[in-house]
Amino acid sequence: MAQERPSRIERRLSAILAADVAGYSRLMHHDEEATHAKLTTLLMEAVYPAIAEHGGRVVKNTGDGFLAEFASAVEAVRAAMQFQTRTHELTIDEPEDNHIAFRVGINIGDVIVEPHDIFGDGVNIAARLESIAEPGGICISSSAYDHVRGKVGIEFADLGEQNLKNIALPVRTYAAVRDGPSSETQVERASRARLSTPRLSIVVLPFANLSGDREQDYFVDGVTESLTTDLSRIAGSFVIAGNSAVSYKGRAVDLRQVGRELNVRYVLEGSVQRSGKRLRMNVQLIDARSGQHLWAERFEKPVVDLFDMQDEIVSRLANTLGAQLIVAEARRAERxxxxxxxxxxxxxxxxxxxxxxxxxxxxxxxxxxxxxxxxxxxxxxxxxxATVDTAIGSSFTTDDxxxxxxxxxxxxxxxxxxxxxxxxxxxxxxxxxxxxxxxxxxxxxxxxxxxxxxNRANSHAALGFAKFYLGRAAETEGHIREALRLSPRDVEAYQWTCFVGVAKLQLGLDVEAVNWLRQSTEANRNFPIAHLSLAAALGLTGALDEARTAARTGLALNSGFTIRRFVAAQQSDNPAFLAGLKRTCEGFRLAGVPEG
Missing domain, CATH: 1.25.40.10 (Tetratricopeptide repeat domain)
Structure with missing residues (x-):
């Protein structure tokens, strides 16, 4: 007897709309009959007509909500906006405690179809999106957003990637924003619903000791504790206390789960390994929502004094991380x-x-x-x-x-x-x-x-520059070297090496000035004063062709620079400073910088 072939499972690509009533259990507890009657009225007068009008079908009711299916994501969003608007109109006079409001989630997915139900991840994602929507709001997945963007007459706030319960991968989520004067407030509320995680929030997980030597634990723990303290000094940061972070020590953890449990945006993890007289440390900064690695660094140094090494490593990490976190937050803000x-x-x-x-x-x-x-x-x-105004005022491009x-x-x-x-x-x-x-x-x-x-590296550098203005240029290099020790890859390091270069000019050490100023121009080719100062130093050494080339580069970046403006902007009456200023101007003239 021939074996009977199993019946084929029907599948199709659908736009799935899941909705429920916010606070339904509380409403029913307060007044069952009135809540049931109001919900029935809203379904009959607002929800079902909107779904039918836009070509959808109600797959099933769930007591406090419903599941609907559409052939089009555009029509699903239009239906949701229509019944949300009508629901608001019908309930606007209701007391807040008795107010019925729907939360809606919409997703596009490949679903399994049965006569009175649909199944699959596509449905589950829609239900999870509904659970994070605001009362009266709509959350949609990126798959739905790609289909409706620019077609439904409403805007969407990007809520970033969301870790949804029982969904393996993060889902990029958007919240619908109604037009009108209340739009910004709605976006803020939608963002707060799932983006309440503090900005610059981070946990430093206990670093792993890979040395196999338990005596090194004190050093590894010290790095973790000191780094936690230093990061807390970053303006606007929210750093989880070490007593909470230590609960993860020695555990294999899902970093996204750590982010959810501690309500932080970033996780810093690392390991330390000592081999003979060398110590190696690996550190990674991770986005706690997506699990994406944002930055990684390796330190490898000879072991001399563990406590001095601990201070150096911590200060370097704190200074670098401050910049990395700002970049990460700026990227979030762009979205x-x-x-x-x-x-x-x-x-x-x-x-x-x-x-x-x-x-x-x-x-x-x-x-x-x-x-x-x-x-x-x-x-x-x-x-x-204030920093912008100071930068413009000291740029030698303006007379104000x-x-x-x-x-x-x-x-x-x-x-x-x-x-x-x-x-x-x-x-x-x-x-x-x-x-x-x-x-x-x-x-x-x-x-x-x-x-x-x-450990504020840029303040050490600023001290060196201030002493140059006081005619104490011989002290400048020491402060800059301390800044570079604390933050050797700092985004401002090109300025610091320029400070040493102009200090060397003041001291008449023109060859040394050239070396430092070349470091500055190589680190950032768009910093005009470094090129112009290099031109002056080269001019004073007699390398006139190179000096003129450097001057042309600087003037291309700052066409308003003149020797007159340069002199007028120098606010110091220190004799040593003024003598150095005169030498620099001689170098400018040799390099062909205009008098102005």
Missing amino acids: TLHPDAMDLYFQGRAWLMKGFSPEDVTQARSFFERALEFDPGNVEAMIGL GPARFAAAEAMVNKALSIRPNYTSAHSARGWVQIFTNRAAQGIREFEHALALDS
């Missing part, structure tokens, strides 16, 4: 449809980290100004704007430097009136004071910043 003040601040900081070209500072200014429009008390944006510095100082003072111990504000004020003939006061500001955070 946000309606950014808030901090989203805009991070994007402004990211532009400044690229350099101080006219485009960089113009873009940064626009983000900081928009951030302050959203939040006039945002201290971070205030300091960003004094006005720029005055604006920067006013903004810094406002920030310090709100947060007196804000490290970045003290550093920003110090920079303004350097350029306004108050370098000695600037030194006190940088020393105050270092008292608040001894």
Whole structure:
């Protein structure tokens, strides 16, 4: 007898809409009959007509909700928007405690079809999206978003990748935003629903000791503890305490689960291995939502003094991570449809980290100004704007430097009136004071910043630059070397090597100046003053052809630079500084820099 072939399972690609009533159990507990009657009315007058009108079918009711199927994602979203709007109209006069509101999730997926039900991951994802939607809101998957974008007359807020319960991989999710004056509020609410994880939130997991020597545990634990402390000094950071992080020690963990359990955006993990007289450390920064590796670093050094090594490793990591976290937050902010003040601040900081070209500072200014429009008390944006004004005032491209510095100082003072111990504000004020003939006061500001955070590399570098303005150029190199020790790959390192170069010019050490300034131009080819200073140093050494080439490069980057503007911008009456300034101008002339 021939074996009977199994019946074929019917499958099809569908747009699945899952919906339920927010707080249904509470509503039923409060008044069963009234809740049932209201829900029935809403289904009959708002939901079912909208689904039918847009070609959908209700697959099943679930007591507090329903599952519907559409042949089109566009029609599924239109139906959802229609019945959500009608539901709001029908319930607008209801007391808040008795208010019925639907949460909706929409996904496109390949489903198994039966006469009175549909099954599969596509359905499960729609149900999970519904669970994270706001009452009265709609969340859709990226697969649905790709089909409806630009076709349904509404905007969507990007909620990023979401780890949904019992779904193996993260799902990129979008929240529908209604048009009208309440749009921003809805986006903020939608974002808070699933993006309430604090910005710059991170946990430093206990580093693994791979040496096989338990006596090394104290060193490994010390690195973890010190790094946790140093990261907590980053402005706006939220760092999980070591007592919580240590609970993961020695465990194989899913880093995305760690992120969910601790409500953090980033996880830092690492390992330490000692072999003979060398020590190797590997560190990775991971996005806790997606599990994606954002940054990795390896340190390998001879073991001399473990405690000194611990301090060096921690300071390097903290300085580098501060920059990496800002870049990561800026990338998140770029994907946000309606950014808030901090989203805009991070994007402004990211532009400044690229350099101080006219485009960089113009873009940064626009983000900081928009951030302050959203939040006039945002201290971070205030300091960003002050940094932009200081950068323009000291760029030798404008004749209104004094006005720029005055604006920067006013903004810094406002920030310090709100947060007196804000490290970045003290550093920003110090920079303004350097350029306004108050370098000695600037030194006190940088020393105050270092008292608040001894590993703040850019404050060490700023001290070196301030001493150059006081005619103490011989001290500049030591401060810069300390900054480079703490943060050898710092995004600002090209500026620091330039500081040493101009200090060497002041001291008459022109060959050394050339070497340092070449380091600066090689690290960042878009920093005009480094090229121009290199031109002066080369001119003074007699390498005139090279000097003129360097001058042309600098002037191409800063066409407004002239010797007159350079001299007018130098606010110091120190004799040694003025003598060095005169030598530099001689070098400029030899290199063909215009007098102006």
